[in-house]
Amino acid sequence: MASHASFLASLVAIISAVCLGRAQAQPSFRPDGLVLPVRKDAATQQYVTVINQRTPSAAVRLVVHLGGQFLWVDCDANYVSSTYRPVRCRSAQCSLAGSAACGDCYDGPRPGCNNNTCGVFPDNPFITTSTSGELAQDAVAVPSTDGSNPGRLATVPQFIFSCAPTFLLRGLAAGATGLAGLGRARIGVPSLFSAAFSFRRKFAVCLSSSTSSDGVIFFGDGPYVFLPGIDVTPSLFTPLYINPVSTAGASTQGEPSTEYFIRINAIRINNKPISINTSLLTIDAAGDGGTKISTVNQYTLLETSIYTALTTAYIREAAAWNITRVAGVAPFDVCFSSANVGSTRVGPAVPSIDLVLQGQNSPVWTIFGSNSMVAVNDDVLCLGFLDGGSNPRTAIVIGAFQFENNLLQFDLAASRLGFTSTLFFRQTTCANFNFTSNV
Ligand SMILES: *[C@@H]1O[C@H](CO)[C@@H](O)[C@H](O)[C@H]1NC(C)=O
Ligand SMILES: *[C@@H]1O[C@H](CO)[C@@H](O)[C@H](O)[C@H]1NC(C)=O
Ligand SMILES: *[C@@H]1O[C@H](CO)[C@@H](O)[C@H](O)[C@H]1NC(C)=O
Ligand SMILES: *[C@@H]1O[C@H](CO)[C@@H](O)[C@H](O)[C@H]1NC(C)=O
DSSP: OHHHHHHHHHHHHHHHHHHHHHHHTOOSSOOSEEEEEEEEOTTTOOEEEEEEETTTTEEEEEEEETTOSSOEEEOSSSOOOTTOEEOBTTOHHHHHTTOOEEEOOSSOSBTTBOSSEEEEOOEETTTTEEOOEEEEEEEEEEEEESSSSEEEEEEEEEEEEEEEOGGGGTTSOTTOOEEEEOSSSTTSHHHHHHHHHTOOSEEEEEBOSOSSSOEEEEEESOOOEETTTEEOOOOEEEEOBOOSSOOSSSOOTTOOOOSEEEOEEEEEETTEEOOOOGGGGSOOTTSOSSEEEOSSOSSEEEOHHHHHHHHHHHHHHHHHTTOOEEOOBTTBSOEEESTTOOEETTEEOOOOEEEEESSTTOOEEEEOHHHHEEESSSSEEEEOEEEOOSSOSSSEEEOGGGGBTEEEEEETTTTEEEEEEEGGGGTOOGGGOOOSOOO
16 A cells, blocks of 8 residues: 555656656757846846746846745736646645645636645845745746857746745835846756756856946856957856755755855955954854855945954055045945045955955955945945844855956856956956847
8 A cells, every 4th residue: 555655656756757857858949058138226236137938928027136046926917928837736846846835826716826836935035025925837038148149049938936926026126026046946047947958057147337237147158258259267166065054034944045155264355364253154053154145235244253353454454555544434334535546457446355265275256446345426435345243144245246247157066156356357347248149
């Protein structure tokens, strides 16, 4: 009896796996990589991308959440599609999502409201709110790329995402109707694209500092070519770490975080190490400590003792360069007169900040003026780092301002991050991808 039941269960699992495999093996054609534009929203400083979803196809604007678990969209308003399919309870897609939840809905059927559907927890980290949502599939189309230009649209007929109610859009950039989770979950956007087109589980993010031109997100391997013909594929690498404890708004016990953690071993200001309580730099068994990279925070957050050590050293080094400290301008405490500050190819001529990372030969991510100084007005530059409090979950959260005009490549298969430091040294920027189609 027991063996009969488990035989049936495994048969169902095999059939579902075959069906899932077939569904994912019917893309329109097989590109080597995909490319999406991403633009900073002036009002919220969030980074917004656009994909084509549904039948007939609609352009859907999504806020990028680097460590987010999956893609979710508002299905309550204006979701019209002939190819929408809810994901059933106990299906292969539901187990890919790591979900054991099963839901009914009495007010449908319609997208986001069906019986016997797999339940997940869409999360809006900008307002720290999560809710329950119906897991679903629908067609998604994005441009392929050869690394230099966008090409033909590549379609995934049954891309997995979650529906969310309209209220979850609160706090998102105007016009955005959901969130693109680029985290390391099996149903994260990078893993779904890789599975659909059989390319390596890799993606790269290059955010522009401009609110009027597009940066770029690549899925798949390089080259990553920016005008005038410069391949910025990274040559420095550091391991990615898995935080064993979820950092999402809602999670089940034992679920690891889908965010991207790295290990900073030391921080130097103008080449001089600052003193840090090193136990903050590793992730402990409770999931606390360590360093993550986030597009939810605009500016890097440092645990209070690290913040104090960094800003003290920075103020001292700046004084030695005759850079005058002035009153803080919220949210920044550490600001300087721009009067004595020269300008260079890599931004204001200010003391450099080195993040000394884990890995072979201790790779160094150097932050120059363009990624450390925020020009709050014509006369004042502020150090773009904030005090994250004395007992934060994660000791260091590297915010998006610190990696604008840097290319970061997340290799999920090899569990490593490739990074370039500022592209200004390479005579290009993240706004220099040639978005003119070459087909
Ligand atoms: C779900 O099932 C219940 C009970 O059979 C039914 O009343 C309801 O209309 C169904 N809802 C949907 C969305 O099909
Ligand atoms: C270093 O940080 C750990 C973890 O927060 C803390 O338990 C310990 O007391 C700190 N040590 C010092 C010397 O502050
Ligand atoms: C800073 O100012 C002092 C006094 O004006 C001057 O002697 C020194 O050379 C300056 N240092 C730098 C690095 O500009
Ligand atoms: C951008 O790409 C298009 C299509 O390949 C090409 O015609 C155009 O010359 C490129 N632009 C620049 C500035 O190189």
